[in-house]
Every structure is written in structure tokens, then in C-alpha cells.
Amino acid sequence: MERAARPDATTIAELGESAVLARILPRLAPGDSTLLGAGDDSAVVAAPDGRFVVTTDMLVHGPDFRLAWSTPFELGWKAAATNLTDVAAMGARPTALVVAIAAPPAMSVAVLEGIADGLREGLARLAPGAGVVGGDLSASSVLTIAVTAFGDLEGRVPVLRSGARIGDVVAHAGARGTAARGLALLFAEGVDDSGEPDAARARDVRARHPELVQAQVAPEPPVAAGIVAALAGATSMIDVSDGLARDARRVAEASGVGIDFEGRTLGPDLRVALAGAEDHGLLATFPRGSRVPEPFEAVGRVVDEPGQVLVDGERAGSDGWDPYAGWDGRSG
Amino acid sequence: MERAARPDATTIAELGESAVLARILPRLAPGDSTLLGAGDDSAVVAAPDGRFVVTTDMLVHGPDFRLAWSTPFELGWKAAATNLTDVAAMGARPTALVVAIAAPPAMSVAVLEGIADGLREGLARLAPGAGVVGGDLSASSVLTIAVTAFGDLEGRVPVLRSGARIGDVVAHAGARGTAARGLALLFAEGVDDSGEPDAARARDVRARHPELVQAQVAPEPPVAAGIVAALAGATSMIDVSDGLARDARRVAEASGVGIDFEGRTLGPDLRVALAGAEDHGLLATFPRGSRVPEPFEAVGRVVDEPGQVLVDGERAGSDGWDPYAGWDGRSG
Numbered sequence: 001m002e003r004a005a006r007p008d009a010t011t012i013a014e015l016g017e018s019a020v021l022a023r024i025l026p027r028l029a030p031g032d033s034t035l036l037g038a039g040d041d042s043a044v045v046a047a048p049d050g051r052f053v054v055t056t057d058m059l060v061h062g063p064d065f066r067l068a069w070s071t072p073f074e075l076g077w078k079a080a081a082t083n084l085t086d087v088a089a090m091g092a093r094p095t096a097l098v099v100a101i102a103a104p105p106a107m108s109v110a111v112l113e114g115i116a117d118g119l120r121e122g123l124a125r126l127a128p129g130a131g132v133v134g135g136d137l138s139a140s141s142v143l144t145i146a147v148t149a150f151g152d153l154e155g156r157v158p159v160l161r162s163g164a165r166i167g168d169v170v171a172h173a174g175a176r177g178t179a180a181r182g183l184a185l186l187f188a189e190g191v192d193d194s195g196e197p198d199a200a201r202a203r204d205v206r207a208r209h210p211e212l213v214q215a216q217v218a219p220e221p222p223v224a225a226g227i228v229a230a231l232a233g234a235t236s237m238i239d240v241s242d243g244l245a246r247d248a249r250r251v252a253e254a255s256g257v258g259i260d261f262e263g264r265t266l267g268p269d270l271r272v273a274l275a276g277a278e279d280h281g282l283l284a285t286f287p288r289g290s291r292v293p294e295p296f297e298a299v300g301r302v303v304d305e306p307g308q309v310l311v312d313g314e315r316a317g318s319d320g321w322d323p324y325a326g327w328d329g330r331s332g
Numbered sequence: 333m334e335r336a337a338r339p340d341a342t343t344i345a346e347l348g349e350s351a352v353l354a355r356i357l358p359r360l361a362p363g364d365s366t367l368l369g370a371g372d373d374s375a376v377v378a379a380p381d382g383r384f385v386v387t388t389d390m391l392v393h394g395p396d397f398r399l400a401w402s403t404p405f406e407l408g409w410k411a412a413a414t415n416l417t418d419v420a421a422m423g424a425r426p427t428a429l430v431v432a433i434a435a436p437p438a439m440s441v442a443v444l445e446g447i448a449d450g451l452r453e454g455l456a457r458l459a460p461g462a463g464v465v466g467g468d469l470s471a472s473s474v475l476t477i478a479v480t481a482f483g484d485l486e487g488r489v490p491v492l493r494s495g496a497r498i499g500d501v502v503a504h505a506g507a508r509g510t511a512a513r514g515l516a517l518l519f520a521e522g523v524d525d526s527g528e529p530d531a532a533r534a535r536d537v538r539a540r541h542p543e544l545v546q547a548q549v550a551p552e553p554p555v556a557a558g559i560v561a562a563l564a565g566a567t568s569m570i571d572v573s574d575g576l577a578r579d580a581r582r583v584a585e586a587s588g589v590g591i592d593f594e595g596r597t598l599g600p601d602l603r604v605a606l607a608g609a610e611d612h613g614l615l616a617t618f619p620r621g622s623r624v625p626e627p628f629e630a631v632g633r634v635v636d637e638p639g640q641v642l643v644d645g646e647r648a649g650s651d652g653w654d655p656y657a658g659w660d661g662r663s664g
Contacts (some may be wrong), residue, residue, distance in 0.1 A: 035383055039586075040388040040492050041421035041571045042483065047379035051367055052463065055374040055482060058432040060472040089373035098389040100478045133386065134480075140392040146432045146468075146478035148388060151374065160372050239373050254371075 012112065013105035017137055020109055023142040027116040029123065031131015033095035033152070045096045045150060046191055052095070053151040053158065055086035065217075068197035069186050071109045074218040075145065076202040077120025080242065081219050083149035084127050085280040088226025091159040092151030094127035097174035099147050102140035112137075115145065126223040156230050159284070164236040166253035167288040170300035173222040173229075174281020175215055176244065177272035182216030185209055204219075221280035229284045233292040237284040245274040245316055247283055248309045257327040258305025263312045274316065342442065352441055356469075359448040361455065364486070365427035367487035375466035377428045377482060382383030384485040385490065387418035397549075401518050404443045406550040407477065411548070413551050414573070415481035416459050417612040420558025421571040424483030426459035430473025431479050434472035444469075447477065450550075458555040461602070462480055465643035480499015488562050496568040496587035499620040502632035505554040505561075506613020507547055508576065509604035514548030516542055553612035557627055561616045569616040577606040577648055579615055580641045582622040595644045597631040606648070611664040624641040 012020055021038075030037050036044035045052070059065055059079055070078070080097065087094045097117060103112060116132075123130050140149035164170075206213045221239075229237055236255055240247045244266070246258040266273040285302055294297050307314045344352055353370075368376035377384070391397055391411055402410070412429065419426045431451060435444060448464075455462050496502075497660050522534035538545045553571075561569055568587055572579045575599070580591040598605040617634055622632050641648045 007408075025460075037488060038494075039420040040383040040494075042424070042481075042490075044383050044385050044422070044485070044490055047382055047384050050379055051376050052379050052383060053374040053376050054385055054430055054480075054482070056430040056466060056478070057435050057468050058470045058476070058478060060434050060470050060476075062473070063471045082581040089549060090376070092374070096386075098388040098480055100388045100480075102390050102392050102476060114636045136389050138392050139395045140389045140474050140476065141394070142472050142474045142476075144390070144392075144434060144476050144478075145472075146388070146390060146474060146476075148386075148430055148432075148480040149374075150386070153376070158368060158372075158374075158376055160368075164373075171507055237373075246630075 009277065011106050011111050012103055012109055015109055017058065020112060020137060023109060024112055024116045027120055028119050028132040031096050031133060032129040034131050034133045038134045043098070047155045049155055051153055053087055053090045053092045053153060054148060055083055056148040057083050057086070058146040064111040066197040068199040069190055069202045070217040072114025072286060074120035075219045076115035077122035078103050079145050079147045080119050080122035081126055081221050082086055082280055083147045084189045085221040085239045086224045087149050087151035088223045089157060089282055091226055091230025091234065091235050091237065092153045093227055094130040094149060094151045094223065096131055096133040096150045097147055098131055098134045099145065100136040100138070102138040102144040103184055104141055104143065105139050107143065123164040128221065147275050148271060158175055159230050159237040161236055162240050162252050164251055164257050164285040164302045165211050166257055166302050166304050168235055168260065168285035168302040169288065169290065169292055169298050170259055170285055170302060171296035172244070172281055172283050172299045173225040173293045173295045174240065175279040176267055176281065177269060177276030177279065178212060178215035179219055180272060180276025182209070182212035183278065185212055186216065212233055216278065219278065219280050223296055225250040225282050228293050229282065229296065232286060233290060234284040234286055237282055240279055240281045241277060242277045243277045244283065252284065253307045256306045258303040258310055259300060260310040260313060261300040265297065269310070344435055344441055348436055350443060352469060355441060356444055356448045356600050359452055360464040361452050362651055363428050363465060364461040365624055366463050366465045370466045372386065375430070378466055379484060379663055380527040381485045381486055381487055384417055385422045385424045385485060386480060387415055388478065388480040389415050389418070390476060390478040398529040400531040401516040401534045402549040404446025405450035406564040408447035409454035409550045411449050411477050411479045412454035413458055413553050414612055415479045416551040417571040419481050419483035420555045421569050421614055422483065423488055423558055423562025423566065423569065424485045426462040426481060426483045426555065428462055428465040428482045429479055430466045431464055431477065432468040432470070434476040436473055436475065437471050438443050439475065458552065469494065491562050491566050493568055493570050493583050493586040494588050496583055496617040496634045498589055498634050498636050500567055500617040500634040501615055501622065501624055501630050502591055502593065503624045503628035503632060504576070504613055504615050504631045504660060505557040505627045506572065507611040508599055508613065509553055509601060509608030509611065510544060511610040512548035512608030514541070514544035514606060516608065517544055518548065534654050546611065551610065554614055555629055557614050559615065560625050561628065564618060565622060566618055572611055572613045572615050573609060575607045575609045576615065577627045577641050583615065584641055585639045588638045590635040590640040591632060591641055591646060592635045593632040593640040602643070
């Protein structure tokens, strides 16, 4: 994965919008579903299914990321990855993204180039064939990235949060708590003496814990597993963005059932596995007796406890698995 | 048009994300093309044509709008209107929007409610049947609204910027310079003695020039005219967001032709008509000899001067029609 932005100090304001776009657009691959790409009033995307799935997510410097901790490349990668997982969680194949970026005029153009490179490589790795089909560039004092992602259901019924049935197998694909452990390290050790994010100290943290930091700043969610789950008959599915416990509760509430995790399947640190946000794994349910498809692993059972999340049959408190609320990337 | 936000001082932070969404979502109409609305990982939108058009645009407090000049309702309306016009400019029927908003935690929830109301009413007026199908809510020190809009081509070929042919009739639908005149008034008289936008003085400007200010803060672009143009055989079309002269130049460059405006058709103030940004009218070309459909009006002819914009046969300088560059809403 390319990490370093080019050492180009030209600012966005110096170059101007048209010239900036001329440097960014060639870095983006068009994608197999792009019928008309950037350059007109709108783009045109293929939707062979006659429907398309769509999700949008905005990343804001401060609450959602820090340039002291993430390279521009990683920002672009993560912006793609988080949206692609929301498409995957419907059982759809990602087809395209549009990206709106607001950036400070005095920011180096290299930051935008790095974001574009990360978007391209994130798409290539996580959703081959999907491309960036359009975008917008604005000025703001706060670097802000809004991605909208599209997917094709290929004739399938979308997999909703509301379809879990009592007796279903609960299964999970992806990391469990790794991204949160990386973020905890950055908050604890990637800051200066006043607590502000610090690039040099963050580099030290990376050197000691490369996998944990990587999972936070450039996650590799199991995007392809979304279609696998749909084809295997998944009854429900959700992108685990806020932690297994919180997102399992969403499935439990939408489906009117309970989710009972088998504690031993979740690894040595149960609390982190359940509470850790931003792993962007997929939590799905499959009919009783069905074989859980790889890369999913069975982690529990759907039970008759409407709206509840349990571990080994005991109820998890509504905030009992939330020790990270103060630093899970949602607060400044 | 409803102008006043409800006098509710509850902040976004006090209410929390879930409760804020519970207050916003009921204000948004689902739309005829929404197969699955907000509440799951992604929404599902109908695309009966087998393709969809998509455009995205980010509005940032400061460069793109001021809360001292626009009500939240007007912000929502304008965010819808500007994106709908980009869909219309392809000859497509708008079907849906997704909206990502980043707002300061200390901001009143009433601001978000007003934006939602403006989105709903803007859609109802400008694109009946289109709805808000999903969104995202984030925290930022700068109020930021990113809208992504979708449309259906209903089997038609998209109308591009590149299709104008020598001899075609140039036609325009919508306002010519009105939004820019409103913005000029706000910059001149809607500010305090230090030049900062001022709500009380802006109200005085509105009282004296309601139509000009309205055209700036809540434009009513001719969205339905996009389909009309496509059905009438338009060879090219563009949303006039940056002024007739600049956007005509985009068509001229993309098509390899010249656009020659007939000066007398553009109203008494030619400079404002050509340079004024943000009217969001539609500029289209129709085959020689065809009848220009209402609400379009013939305003010129496509000529053999590649990449050039002319008025009555004389070349307009590349920045000759740009007296408003400093205050056209793109600078802070």
C-alpha cells in the first residue's frame, strides 16, 4: 500500500478548481458500470437489475479522522471501504462511487491526489470493477469527504436487518475489535503532551503495532462476503460499524428477536470484540441447519428475546459493552 | 414557502443522533422510486431504465451560503434545487436524493428540521414524485450539506454537453442574472459595518427586493424543462450554474463549436445576464429548423468558432463577462 503523498507543496487555491480536477481525475479508474463518467452535469451508471442500492457517509476531520494519524491515501481508502461495506451488507455488488470533497484552499493538492489514489486502490482491492463515476470539489476550513456508493442486487432480494428468525445461526466475517484497539493506541500514545494528535508519535505507534493501526486507518472489510452471504440464504445482515453488541442490537430490534453470542467464539478479549467500533465486518444470520459460508464464522444463535443482545444466554447491558464511547472516533 | 424555523433551542448534542434522526426522517417524503428507504445499511431505488444518472454537490457554510442570509428551509430547498437541475440537464427525470449533513453539535435541532422541510418542499415543487431515500448525520464545526441526486432516463439517450452542431438553435429556460443580482445586494447591503453577513440587514434587503433575494437563496430552476428538451430532440444541454457565458463556453469546448448569443434576447442588462451565476437555468441546443419548446426561448445560434462564446457575432473575452468573480458564492 502506497503511504507517502508526493512532496508537492502547491496549494489548491494556487492551482484552481479546473487544474486540480485535471490532476485528480486521471488517478481514478472509471469502473465497469460507468456508462458516462465525470465531466458532464451528471454521470450515468448501469443498473442492470432495474434497481440500485445506495448509501452515503461523510467523514469530517476531527470527529472522524486526523491527518496526524492517517495519510491522505488511507483517508481515501477508508472512505471507500466504509461505504462499500454498507453496499455489501445488502447482499449487493458495489458498482460505483461519487465523492464530494471540501478542502481548505491552502491545503496542498498532494492531499487530494493521495485521497484519490486511496479511493482507487481501495476500490481495486475491495470491489474490483467498481469505479469513481463523479464528484464535487468545494472549499471549507474543515477537510470533509462525502462518499455515496452504489451497488447492484443482481436479481436478488436485498438482505435486510429485519429478517433474522429464532433458531437462525448468527455468523460474522471480519475483524473483531482490531480497529478499536488501533484507535485506543493512537489516542493513548499518538498524541503530544497536551493530548493533541501528533504525527511523529503516531509513527512510533505504527512501528510498534502496524496491524492494529492499519486496521483503524485503512481497514480491509470483507466486502465480497456480502454477496456470499446473500447467495447462501442469509436472513439478515448488517455492517458492524459501531461494534458487534450495538449493531447486533439493531438487528435484534429490527427483527424482533434476540442475538445470543457464544462468548468463546469471539476471541480472548470479549469486551473489545463486542464494543470495538469501525471494524466494518459483516454480521449475518443464516437459517438453522445451513452451512455457514466462508469467510463467515458461527458466533451465536438467534433466540426469543426480542430486542436483546446476550452472551452465553446472559443479557448484555445496554451500555455494558461500551467502554470506548469517549474515543471511538465519533467525538472530537 | 415556510420561512421560520420553529423556536426550539434544543441542540443536536443534547438530543443525540438517534433522536435527531427520529425528528428529521418523518419530515421527508419517501418518493415514488424508493423501494427501501432510510433505516438499513443502504437504500434501494428503482431504476426501470436499467441505468441511472447521478450527480453530487456539497454546500459549505461560508463559501456557499450564510445562515445570516438564508433560512434553514431555504438551504434545504436550494440543496435540492441545484442537484435536481444537474439531473434535469441530462434529460432525466429526478427520482431520489440522499443527503449527508455535518453540523456543529451545539446547533439547534430546528436548523436540521428546517433543512429537511426545505428538501421536502423543494422536491415537491420542482420534482414531484422524487423523495429523500437516505442520508447521514455527522459532527463538524462547519455546517456542510452534501446532496447526491438520481434520475431515470426513461429509455432516452442522455443529453450531453458535447452534442451541439453548427446551425443548431441555442435556447435557454430560466432566470438570467436574477440570482446574482440578489447576491450582489446581500453582499452590498446585507452586511454589518465590518462587512460580515448580518441577518437584520439582510431582512431589510429582502423587504425591498424580495424577488431578487429569493432567486439567490431559494431558486426555482426549470427542472421539468429538462425532459421537455430531451423529448424535443435537444442536441446538447447544461445546467447554467456559473453564468451563461461560462457555461456556454463549456458546451462550446465539449462540442467543438461556437455559441453566438443574440444580445437583444438576453434582457436589458447583458453583462449580468451573461455573467450572473447560480440561476440554474438550462441552456440547450436544438436542431436547425426545429420549434423551440416552452419554456425555452431562442437566444442564439451554434456557429463554426470552436470553443468560443460570442454575442452578436463578436467574441466575448475569456473573463470579459466575469465582473462577479469575487462574490459569486464561491469565495468566502
